[in-house]
Amino acid sequence: MTIGLTHYLILAALLFCCGLFVMTTKRNAVGILIGVELVLNAACLNLVAFSRYRVGTIDGQIAALFIIVLAAAEAAVAIAIFVNYYRMLATIDADKGDELRG
Amino acid sequence: MNVPTPNTWLPSADELHLFSPEFVLVGTIVAVLVVPLLVGRRPEVPALIAVLGCFVGLVATWAVSAQVADGPQAGMVPPSAGATPMLLADRFSVFYQLLLFLALGLITWLWLIGVQKRNGTDSTAERGGPEFFVLLLTSALGMMLMVSSLNLLVLIIAIETASLPSYALVASDKRSRLGAEAALKYVMFGATASAIMIYGVSLLYGRFGTLDLSVIASALDARYAELRSTVATFAPVTHVGVTDAVFWLGLAALGVGIIFKIAAVPMHYWCPDVFQGAPTEVTTWLSVASKAAGVGLLLRIVSLFTVTGPWPPPNLPPAVAGHTYAMTVAVLVGILAAVTCTVGNLAALRQENVKRILAYSSIAHAGYMMMAAAIIAAPSAASGVSAPTYNAGMAAVIAYLFVYLLMNVGAFGATALVVWQTGTDHLSAFTGLGRRAPWVALPLAVCLFSLVGLPPLGGFTAKWYLLLALGKSAATQPWLWVLVVVAVINTAISLYYYVRIIRQMYLRDDAALPAFRPPGGGVALVSACAIILLLLGTLWFSPLGRRAQALASDVYARPPAAHAELSHPM
């Protein structure tokens, strides 16, 4: 059995779903961020797999490259906001921030 | 010295000129960073530079508008064989540049007033003048590129460029507990949405083998043509568009990112919380610019499906035409639009916080604007409608956005003045405002009535053009009537909560609350908005419509597949 596109896609889908689940269940804000990283990894895996098995250009790889950069940027901003949040509320529990509601 | 390899490429002067507004913005960012190092961190310095940048940017935009007068120009076409343009410049994107520069200028104004009014001088460093403007300008850059990108990768990066600085902006008042909470929610929700969107883009890449929107558009065309021939020979083919599950999945996931920017249902949850928690000038920026860019992007994406030629297609049985890509997208967008504006208006009814009311109102307005995106079929003479040369939906959105900018800047600006004075944004802070600060209350009332859409104000003009566009298209696509009815019902609902604020200002009073003198600059800002709204509803009623039509002419916003004039001889 040769490894084809679908294998990678299913793996990516699994990562995607894990990431989404992490985002919805982790109360630690950093945990939510980790979920986001998982989803982004799924997208990158998809892109590279398509690039490799179907398209045959390096476009997919380049896109994945940019997404890695974006993930880093996003993490930087998110961590800075977490630090700020932690400073204000003295916790990293995302559920504690529920003053804004209704 | 290395000899440049053939693939290394610098865009031509023409191309660079085409995107000079963006370059002006980048230049302003650098200036905002560098100049304070030279002259000191006074808050006026970065603001002044930003305003200056806006002016230069407007001039550049004007120059570009002359360049795109003949039609859309594709830009940044790489020299390699088969390469496709990355960016597009047309009147629609020029309009967005104009809008964003205008919004930038107004927000800068508001920020300056806020700095002076809110905390006194000792904390100006706290407000992070240069940092604030770097973030603001960068997000503006992202928003401009969102509307003019022709490539999904550029699109993603543009959206992130618009979003990431916005997250930071929400937390820019570092001593605000609510601001910190709002920023956390915003960044988390935004990261989720963009992650889903990126996953969707990866699927679209797999489906079409390209990230280029023009190629995707022509692939859709090809599929459409294939479909027509199939129908001619093997009728009936059912669910032609719907069988393409991967495509729809990718599109839906991409849509998640877009409607997150618009704050439409079901990705609207962040909006009220963030709008309430963010500093008011940032809220204004998000409600105006971020939303506007999202709507523009939606129109661009949706217009990929624009069916050129008569509608419904003559050789397609109506039952099948109902299942084409275009029809499905239109109906989905229409449903989202209807739900969005209904949810926004209903949820606003019971709010007690003015910023939150306005947040929900902005959700509702996003819904109205999305309705225009449901007008998808190109108007044509064959269907019996007199053929305008412009895209009615786009023209309506252009008019709407312009008015919306003024209404929201006015309403949020006045709210900001009250908030800075009283320290609270609860509805009770507005009690007796008609007596305490008549020059804030009156423009605010005008803006609110305009948000309702009462004549003779700009809001009415905007809704009028929107409903007119919907009604005209409904002549050939009767389902659009539903949207018209929903919009009208929603207007009636929305009246209630806007009038609540007005009632609080004029019909409630409490002698214990002192009158106050709002800062002159702030009064000037909100009054200017109110006066222009009044003019837009009266004297400038048809000029606005004409201008919007002109800006939406020549486009079905379908990116040109390739561009001969600008390709390089290299």
Added chain:
Amino acid sequence: MSTIELLLITGVLLPLASFVLLAFVGSKLGKPASGWVAVLAMAASCVLAMVALVQWQGLDAAGRAAARSAPVLWATLGGMPIKFGVNLDSLTLIMFFMVTFVSTWIFVFSVGYMAGHSDEIDGVSKFHRFFTYLSLFGFSMLLLVIADSLLLLFIAWELVGVCSYLLIGYYFHKKSASDAGIKAFVTNRVGDFGFIIGLGMVVLFLGDLSLAGAAEKFHHEFMAGGPLFSRTFCGLSLATWMGMLLFCGAIGKSAQFPLHVWLPDAMEGPTPVSALIHAATMVAAGVYLTARIFVLLTPEAQQFVATIGCITLTLAALVAIVQTDIKKVLAYSTISQLGYMMLGMGVGAWIAALFHLLAHAFFKALMFLGSGQVIEGCHHEQDMRKMGGLIRKMPVTAVTFLVGVLAIAGVGIPAVWMPGHTPFGLGGYFSKDEILAVAWHRVYGENHGENEVAPGAEIQNPKSRIHNAEAAALRPEPRTLNPLLFWIPVLMAYVTPFYMMRCWWLTFMGKPRDHHVHEHAHESPLMYVPLVVLALGTFVSSYYLFRPLVAAAAPHPFLTVSYDGAAAEAAEAHATMISHGAHAALATRVGLAFAVGFVLAWLIYRKGLAVGEKLAVALKPAYTVLVHKFYFDELYGFVLIGGTMALNAISYAFDKFVVDGLVNLSAFVTERLSWFSGMIVDQGVVDGMVNGVGRGTWTLGGLVRSPQVGRIRNYILFAATGVAVVVLWIAFV
């Protein structure tokens, strides 16, 4: 722009100027001065209107046509020009005059009325604000009157709505007043909703929003059998729907069934506001609108209008019988009279309906101001049961009020009525009579050959060209109306004098029932001068001043029906006239209604006053009403049994028949039914519906925001659920 137009436009702008002035420097002008500014502006408008009216009367047909100048292009909307101009015709002028005249005196009255009030609310003076709103109201109404485009009309319409909200809720610290303001506003929005959709249809199918242009296109469309007439929805042509939807606006503003609920509540506003809303401006706007869109109404739509009017006038008249609040009696009587006007519109009595509107404006303003005088004089006592015998303390008020009562009751001597002769009678006599006569004609009349148009002939009319075939299809033909639409209003014509006389008698005659109230009662000149003026106006403003002017403005002779006696105008040469038989029939049926009504009211309340004092102390008002409505109850019991509520009445009838006998039965049934229509229909069902919609929306609002729990993870979960649903849909559907 002709002189007359200039006069009118100036007249419109004067109240606006007053509004702007008061809005900005009103607080500096202080208590009496700011009021006088508003009065001056309105009085100046009134003078201008009079000048314009005199000039207009001096012009012949050609001169009148020349006086109309082309409207100014304002905007072009998708190929449709939007033009604004003055809709110059006799109706505009007379309406303009009426609005300015009545408003002026109401304003004068207001200065007196508001001066007596503590105007400090939460420590902030509101006096000038009241006149600010009044000026804006006056401006909006005048703008509405001169508007020649449906769009401009709509704008003025909305402005009137906003002002009414502000004025009704003027005593905002009173929760009931604030709620009443909101109720008025929201109820009107319900009607406006239909209006807006109707406007949308006008834009789409006619492509012209000017009144004249839309009428022209409508007729053209009719001749061509365009989509407006060929397409149907629920069995009615789109044209009919369009007319009905446009009329929805009038339903809201003129407080027609089922949207009449706001008007009695609107009595929470200061009394001058009630007078302004009920007499000259807001409610009149609905009738005026109907008159202006009359040419866009198909026969089916007209029938709808007539039916609504009939239901309204019946319900309101019955409810008015049992009211004890003096202002509420007047409110219900207004609704009832508006019902008559709408009925008139619906049956084709265009001229009579507007005539009734104008006449009604005078005497209703008079009565409201009179009631304001009473309320003010009696220290804000509005309950008639505590009044009585006030004629000694307030002679001027009582006499002028009586003039109003006589006018609304339609006092006249029918025996003297002969075409061409001078009959005796007050405004309401002629107008209501003519409405009913036209209704009679539509039910039983015969079309005499003399009005037929030669085949193929085309009649030249200054307003529009109408073809023969169209005339045949759109004209209100005799014998096409449901007889109920004639008989119910006729019977209600007997109720009107009854409840008005009851009101007057309880208030002014008999022995004082509450000495505290009676001792302090007084009247002030500033407030009774307007009363006298309006009473004189009521005398003058009858047949010979208003009707010819209104008749000259009739939209098209083919579409309206009128008395033949007044067909002097050349333009009316081909109008549908009703035969003499109608007069004869009416004279015997309703001619002496006022007499019957008055006498019966006197019989009952003369006797009831003695008992009333005792009962007022015992606080058994419902019982008082029940016992002392003997003869009338019997009469109206039959009306209702014959009417739409037959089932209810019969069920009660059977219940009570055995026990109390026929007479008591009718009394009870009538009381029950008026209570029913008041409590159940008015406050229960319709209020419930309106409130229910409001509450439903409110609950829905809570529901919609309930996911906004404040926790980001849950937001993500909601969004993820949305995504999952979409994915599953794509995958498996």
Added chain:
Amino acid sequence: MSGEAIAFYMLAVLAAGSALGCVIATNIVRMALCLLGTLGAVALLYFLMAANFLGVIQLIVYAGGTLILIVFGIMVTSRMYGEKLKPRRSEALIGALVVLALFAGLVAILWRGPWVTVVPTEQPNSVAAIGQALLGTYLVPFELASVLLLAVMIGAAYLAQPAARNGRGTEREE
């Protein structure tokens, strides 16, 4: 079973297992470790797909940069060590149901395709090719990303800096 298949399955199990570990772990530090596992496995999968440069980047930027950032974030914000941040059981249940349904839907769609059918050619896959593409075809996103990174750095630095209270900023200058 070919060597490629064995390698794929091992890496897939590692990636999926680490991802599931992220799901299960309640301790944030363990979650970060699991993320490292996933990132590494994905990087190796890139190598397997002959995207060597990308694999290296994944290791350097993602595992070496972003993850460090996350760990840094954890360290700064986890003063209350040992506090259990567990979601409610009902939330986890609903989340699990939603995600499982989503997974089923995704698999159903991904299984069917259709995907683009360009025959894969031998592609220039060297670092040089990628570099040229970045400065050629992808110049615009490249430059845009650099502006974005600049702004993000400034924003993050600004936010992470503690707020100066009572004009401490001016004190520092003195």
